[in-house]
Amino acid sequence: MTVTLMVLVVAAVFAGALMRSMFGFGEAIVSMPLLALLPIPLHTSVSLIGLAGLTVASLTVFCGWRHIER
Template sequence: MDIFIILSLLAIFLGGLVRTYFGFGEALISMPLLALIGLETHTTISLVGLAGLFVASLNIFSDYRSIKYSVLFIMLAGSLVGIPIGLCIL
């Protein structure tokens, strides 16, 4: 296996590990490591986004019983209101 692929997978794994334990920071770990390996910036951004979606999906499926749906709906309603306002301000 190519060393480039191994280093890329290791960088993504470390970012996913940080996100799983701390709740954030995947981009802080994975993006600089992938950029140091030699990936282009737009490729790195896409790869970290896909890895983040995968890690979040695994976390949701493994802990779906402990989700507080009342809090989830409040956050969803706030997001649905806040995103268009933020886009207009931007």
């Protein structure tokens, strides 16, 4: 993988994570089309988005657990 490709992958995942952080959904809707344009395998893209989604959701719950209404 070249440095340019890594930067583009990180930018696509960041755009999706930003969408999920702001609106609560839409990470895969934004990230997957952008990653599909890059020369990486589709199953790698799906795994990456799944891992990124889990990470963003975990960090959101960890940072805002005091604001959760039970």
